[in-house]
Amino acid sequence: MGRYILRRLIQAIPTLLGITILAFLIMSAAPGGPAAAMTFDPKVPAKQREAMQEKLGFNDPLPVQYLRWLLGERPIQVAGVTLWAGREIPIFDRLGNEIGSEQGTSGGIIRLDFGRSLFYKRPVVDMLKERAGATVQLGAFALAIGFTIGIPVGILSAVRRGGTFDNVSRVLAVVFNAVPVFWLGLMLILVFGKWLEVLPMGNQCPLTIRGCTSLQDRVNHLILPVFTLGTGWIAVLSRYMRTSTLDVMSQDYIRTAQAKGLPDRQVWFVHATRNALIPIATILGPAIPNLLSGAVITETIFSWPGLGRLSFEAVIQQDYPMVMAVVLLSGVITIVGYLLSDILYALIDPRIRLVGAG
Amino acid sequence: MTTETKSTPVSKTTPAANNIVSLRDDEIHVSESLWTLALRRLRRDYLTLIAIGIVLVLGLLSLLAPVITDALNVSYTRTDNPPFLPIGSQGHILGTDDLGRDQLARLLYAGRVSLTIATTAAIGSLLIGMSIGVLAGYYQGGPLGFVDDIIMWFVTTLNSIPTLFLLLIVASVLRAQQSALQSSVVVLILILTFLGWTGTMRLVRGETLARRELEYTVAARALGASDTRIMFVHLLPNIFSIIVVTLAIDIGSLILVESALSYLGLGVRPPTPSWGNMLNNAQSFFDRGPHLVVMPGLLIVITVLCLYIIGDGLRDAFDPQASKKVA
Numbered sequence A: 001m002g003r004y005i006l007r008r009l010i011q012a013i014p015t016l017l018g019i020t021i022l023a024f025l026i027m028s029a030a031p032g033g034p035a036a037a038m039t040f041d042p043k044v045p046a047k048q049r050e051a052m053q054e055k056l057g058f059n060d061p062l063p064v065q066y067l068r069w070l071l072g073e074r075p076i077q078v079a080g081v082t083l084w085a086g087r088e089i090p091i092f093d094r095l096g097n098e099i100g101s102e103q104g105t106s107g108g109i110i111r112l113d114f115g116r117s118l119f120y121k122r123p124v125v126d127m128l129k130e131r132a133g134a135t136v137q138l139g140a141f142a143l144a145i146g147f148t149i150g151i152p153v154g155i156l157s158a159v160r161r162g163g164t165f166d167n168v169s170r171v172l173a174v175v176f177n178a179v180p181v182f183w184l185g186l187m188l189i190l191v192f193g194k195w196l197e198v199l200p201m202g203n204q205c206p207l208t209i210r211g212c213t214s215l216q217d218r219v220n221h222l223i224l225p226v227f228t229l230g231t232g233w234i235a236v237l238s239r240y241m242r243t244s245t246l247d248v249m250s251q252d253y254i255r256t257a258q259a260k261g262l263p264d265r266q267v268w269f270v271h272a273t274r275n276a277l278i279p280i281a282t283i284l285g286p287a288i289p290n291l292l293s294g295a296v297i298t299e300t301i302f303s304w305p306g307l308g309r310l311s312f313e314a315v316i317q318q319d320y321p322m323v324m325a326v327v328l329l330s331g332v333i334t335i336v337g338y339l340l341s342d343i344l345y346a347l348i349d350p351r352i353r354l355v356g357a358g
Numbered sequence B: 001m002t003t004e005t006k007s008t009p010v011s012k013t014t015p016a017a018n019n020i021v022s023l024r025d026d027e028i029h030v031s032e033s034l035w036t037l038a039l040r041r042l043r044r045d046y047l048t049l050i051a052i053g054i055v056l057v058l059g060l061l062s063l064l065a066p067v068i069t070d071a072l073n074v075s076y077t078r079t080d081n082p083p084f085l086p087i088g089s090q091g092h093i094l095g096t097d098d099l100g101r102d103q104l105a106r107l108l109y110a111g112r113v114s115l116t117i118a119t120t121a122a123i124g125s126l127l128i129g130m131s132i133g134v135l136a137g138y139y140q141g142g143p144l145g146f147v148d149d150i151i152m153w154f155v156t157t158l159n160s161i162p163t164l165f166l167l168l169i170v171a172s173v174l175r176a177q178q179s180a181l182q183s184s185v186v187v188l189i190l191i192l193t194f195l196g197w198t199g200t201m202r203l204v205r206g207e208t209l210a211r212r213e214l215e216y217t218v219a220a221r222a223l224g225a226s227d228t229r230i231m232f233v234h235l236l237p238n239i240f241s242i243i244v245v246t247l248a249i250d251i252g253s254l255i256l257v258e259s260a261l262s263y264l265g266l267g268v269r270p271p272t273p274s275w276g277n278m279l280n281n282a283q284s285f286f287d288r289g290p291h292l293v294v295m296p297g298l299l300i301v302i303t304v305l306c307l308y309i310i311g312d313g314l315r316d317a318f319d320p321q322a323s324k325k326v327a
Helices: A002-029 A034-039 A047-054 A062-071 A125-158 A164-175 A181-195 A215-248 A252-261 A264-274 A278-301 A309-314 A320-348 A350-357 B002-007 B015-029 B034-043 B046-063 B066-072 B104-141 B145-159 B164-176 B186-193 B198-211 B215-222 B227-263 B288-320 B320-326
Strands: A075-079 A081-084 A088-092 A097-102
Touching: A002 A062, A002 A320, A002 B145, A002 B164, A047 A088, A047 B145, A047 B320, A125 A164, A125 A278, A125 A309, A125 A320, A164 A215, A164 A252, A164 B288, A181 A215, A181 A278, A181 B227, A181 B288, A215 A278, A215 B015, A215 B164, A252 A264, A252 B288, A264 A278, A278 A309, A278 A320, A278 B164, A309 A320, A309 B164, A320 B164, B015 B104, B034 B288, B046 B104, B046 B288, B066 B104, B066 B215, B104 B145, B104 B186, B104 B198, B145 B198, B164 B186, B164 B227, B186 B227, B198 B227, B215 B227
Parallel strands: none
Antiparallel strands: A075 A081, A088 A097
16 A cells, blocks of 8 residues: 555656646746736836846746746755755846845745735735635535535435436436536525525625624525535536446345345445445545636635635736646645545555556 | 348249348348447437437527527617616517616627537547547557657646636736737637647547557558558547547536636626626626526526537437446
């Protein structure tokens, strides 16, 4: 098992590098990117600005710029050996004339230094930390709803195969797969927030000075966003669970269990379910990028103060350091998600490990 | 086949024997092509037929948008009507929007835009995914295997960034330098095409990997067929049924993606209507025009649902065994 995990970790390294390259390329293709942002000052003439950009290294070959972005401008030293020299950055006066230089302070992506947000003027890492909690909360509840409703529905429709419950749940699953997340959110707000006035229309807490005081308030604000994000998962998981249960039900050990006279309920919900749940482990990997995409829309509609809305706003405001950080973070989370899902699968089902090792 | 059987010695004996032979001729199993069989199964699948019908009607309505709007004397750009007219108003069957534009006309033109984007991008990404997939799968592990390694590395990287993040960022970067490409529709088609082929590519690569060792491929190679011929004459036609199924489902999901991007303001730019950007300001319509929130979404759901049903139906038609396993 240790070797399996190690091999999967090593396999993730090129992907991780790929994400940094992709993120860097997109950023350098953007007009008004970091070059313009760092030297923008209406008092400095355009020609002077170009000279500044040249001195700051924005005209260097892309691979050089990439390495600088990745490794930072501070030197990297391990046990007294300098692995990366870093560089001196020129300092300009207010008219754009070079007046000296200093050792660069940026730690680079590799040291988790994503720089400062152009819009909020604060370190990007701090902002990500602040917003992550809300997204984790939303995503975890959405997934939990998906599991607690989707799994039983899937098993039941397999048990009642061809019956009314099965047909209705299957139709609903297909329909909810076709509903755009943003429209579902809008309709939920319209019905429960506007017409019935039973649930709040957005935000994480009531907009008062007291903020989030009662648990009741928090729960009320959670319900609509969680269902907006989670409904798709109910649909997916119920379909998956139904197929997987039917697969298991045709196996010999189930016939044995039935033959020795075990009550149906025990055969279905103990014998069959345990094995039917195994393939569900593979869903957890793709679930994470999917939830992050869904979070962008859900958080925007419900003014939820999480990473999704932060990244959407960063894209709109062309806040490149923030956008880069969000791309890298979501990429890393996705890779970790797939990794965990594979490891979990291998843990539950030892056959996978053997196949993988061959 | 028939000529071969007629030339069997039996047919040249007595008239009675001739009869027998003609009987046998009837019984000779002329194997039907995959497509004939699929078509026959499809003809009995009413749900899929209805879905195909609905999509055709919606497509036709969007196609005829100018004719229909002329006949009803409405326009999708004219703002000289009172805003927020409800459904069933005189002269405006589905009411008017916040600027007083006729909603029916806008829905029809939006359908045109949304369907065009989704279909074009689906076909485009399918062509790219198919070609790269068959190449990568065919050369995997061989002397040209590094090509497959590089492609797979690229695809894994691309898939590691949540789709919507990638789309939003690329859309915003392209939007910022859009001077060369004036139309937001063209830009959107390009983005969806060039970021959407990875799924098809993986599918086709997997199928190619499985099929390149099968007897018919080996036979073709033994007969001296070139790699290109094996890939495009022997392998691709055999994967084609899978590709048709993917196309239907891809168009459906691309409609969802396009509408989400347009809703967020990074897709089709107003005043060009699309089902997604008609919902741009939906939250401000809650008081005066809830029908403006309901209608575009409903059309998206119906279209996507029908396309998914068509995809499922086609899969069943091509491969009844697969559906038996699932159903």
